[in-house]
Amino acid sequence: MSTNITKERSIRLSTVQYQRKIGTMTEETVTLRKSLDLDKLIPLLPQAEDINYWRDLNPNSTISDRPFEGFSEVSGIQKAEIDEYRLQLREEGYFQTPSVIPAATIHQMRDCIENVRKAGFPTMFALVYDIFYQVFGYFNSTLTGILGNGYKLVPNFWVYYIETSDSGKGFEPHRDAEYENTIDSNGMPTVLTLWVTITEANPLNSCMYMVPANRDPEYAEAIKNLKTKATKFALEDIRALPTQAGTLSCWDQYVFHWGSRSSSRAKSPRISYAVYCQRGDISPVDDVIVDIPSVLDFPTRLSLICRGLYRYSYASLQPSPQAEALLDFLSKHTANLKKT
Numbered sequence: 001m002s003t004n005i006t007k008e009r010s011i012r013l014s015t016v017q018y019q020r021k022i023g024t025m026t027e028e029t030v031t032l033r034k035s036l037d038l039d040k041l042i043p044l045l046p047q048a049e050d051i052n053y054w055r056d057l058n059p060n061s062t063i064s065d066r067p068f069e070g071f072s073e074v075s076g077i078q079k080a081e082i083d084e085y086r087l088q089l090r091e092e093g094y095f096q097t098p099s100v101i102p103a104a105t106i107h108q109m110r111d112c113i114e115n116v117r118k119a120g121f122p123t124m125f126a127l128v129y130d131i132f133y134q135v136f137g138y139f140n141s142t143l144t145g146i147l148g149n150g151y152k153l154v155p156n157f158w159v160y161y162i163e164t165s166d167s168g169k170g171f172e173p174h175r176d177a178e179y180e181n182t183i184d185s186n187g188m189p190t191v192l193t194l195w196v197t198i199t200e201a202n203p204l205n206s207c208m209y210m211v212p213a214n215r216d217p218e219y220a221e222a223i224k225n226l227k228t229k230a231t232k233f234a235l236e237d238i239r240a241l242p243t244q245a246g247t248l249s250c251w252d253q254y255v256f257h258w259g260s261r262s263s264s265r266a267k268s269p270r271i272s273y274a275v276y277c278q279r280g281d282i283s284p285v286d287d288v289i290v291d292i293p294s295v296l297d298f299p300t301r302l303s304l305i306c307r308g309l310y311r312y313s314y315a316s317l318q319p320s321p322q323a324e325a326l327l328d329f330l331s332k333h334t335a336n337l338k339k340t
Helices: 015-022 038-048 051-057 079-092 103-118 123-128 136-147 219-224 298-312 321-334
Strands: 094-099 152-162 191-197 208-211 239-241 247-251 256-259 270-278
Touching: 038 321, 051 123, 079 094, 079 136, 103 123, 103 152, 123 152, 123 270, 123 298, 136 191, 136 247, 136 270, 152 298, 298 321
Parallel strands: none
Antiparallel strands: 094 247, 152 270, 191 247, 191 270, 208 239, 208 256
């Protein structure tokens, strides 16, 4: 998952300090992936807590207490297609729908992200707006067909903004690998990564590349051992996934994948966001789970954004007085979440 935060000054925080502030959400050896420009971000933090600030920033986008209410069920995905997704998930570890989000909705989502970015915030803060939850309606029949009724949101969000430059790139090659043993006895995942494209993703602006599960000799071991690397696959088995805007891509916890490097020849940035969902009939895989539908008010969304910044930001590795204000802000809001 990647963001467009200026790299002029990245302040490094110790892993020990990070875990003291927020608890053990990741192992000490986990590399935090994306840097934040603290000099620009910290003065903006008081505004982040003001719902009216966000409403004024994107006046055409709502922030309500129940963002899932009234979401659409018109996805155009037929049962036969969902059956094919299930088969591909079992064999290759991933699937992609056609573009299912209406153009006007995609445009609104992009406006939210662009305006948040222009205001100096990490693009993650766009998740204060209802629209990013309402679009689950377009995925609901697909997710129900894969995960069953009552599936839950595992709110490990990230919003990606890959610039049209030779320095832009997505997350490094990795397995999501946050939860062991999330493949059931039928070979179906009980946890899915959902990746939603808001712009087209292509080889020039950083599309996804993946090693299908059935082409990865170390995939089966990765299900039980999250530290399993991917070193034995053949280069010709790598699959590029160019993707239209409004597409839902899903994969399990163990498929090896990455976002490629962008190019100055790209015509547009690659904008997308990602989150996990889990089956509703299994125990929660993480300490925060969201029902769909449910109340998801502004303070809760702010807390979920802070939670994502905890998990996926390079706040770096050296103690720094400048970072204390951000750590305090993140820990204060994350503490408000109801834990499972």
